[in-house]
Amino acid sequence: MALKPTLSLVTLGVSDLERAKQFYSDLGWSALALPAEGVAFFELDGIMLSLFPRVELAKDAGIEDSKPGFSGISLAHNVGSEAEADAALAHAVKCGAKLVKPMQKVFWGGYSGYFADLDGHLWEVAYNPFARFDENGVLRMSA
Numbered sequence: 105m106a107l108k109p110t111l112s113l114v115t116l117g118v119s120d121l122e123r124a125k126q127f128y129s130d131l132g133w134s135a136l137a138l139p140a141e142g143v144a145f146f147e148l149d150g151i152m153l154s155l156f157p158r159v160e161l162a163k164d165a166g167i168e169d170s171k172p173g174f175s176g177i178s179l180a181h182n183v184g185s186e187a188e189a190d191a192a193l194a195h196a197v198k199c200g201a202k203l204v205k206p207m208q209k210v211f212w213g214g215y216s217g218y219f220a221d222l223d224g225h226l227w228e229v230a231y232n233p234f235a236r237f238d239e240n241g242v243l244r245m246s247a
Contacts, residue, residue, distance in 0.1 A: 117158030
């Protein structure tokens with residue numbers, strides 16, 4: 105059986121669950137009120153974001169926790185214009201994110217910048233002129 109080409113949930117390992125939950129709430133995202141303790145869920149457009157203690161996440165996966173650092177992964181928050189990208193990155197920084205790379209025109213023809221959340225998870229804020237949002241708000245690449 106092949107896997108369907110979907111991504112339904114991203115879990116970030118965090119050092120302080122309540123602090124991380126507050127950071128993402130400050131971004132304007134609403135945590136779901138669920139009876140689950142020790143985890144936080146945010147329902148995003150078409151995907152779920154979960155925050156879980158880093159040590160517990162490593163234990164759950166059966167691996168050794170290692171020092172945080174560049175993991176080779178970035179998450180992206182795409183928007184519909186350069187002005188929206190500027191505003192989104194500025195808002196993240198105002199909420200306590202670390203500015204990693206200011207907004208700028210990039211080699212692939214778009215406009216992007218990066219921030220790191222409170223645990224160092226790397227987020228790209230981007231405007232891609234070659235993409236569009238469909239009627240459901242899902243990002244689609246133009247052919």
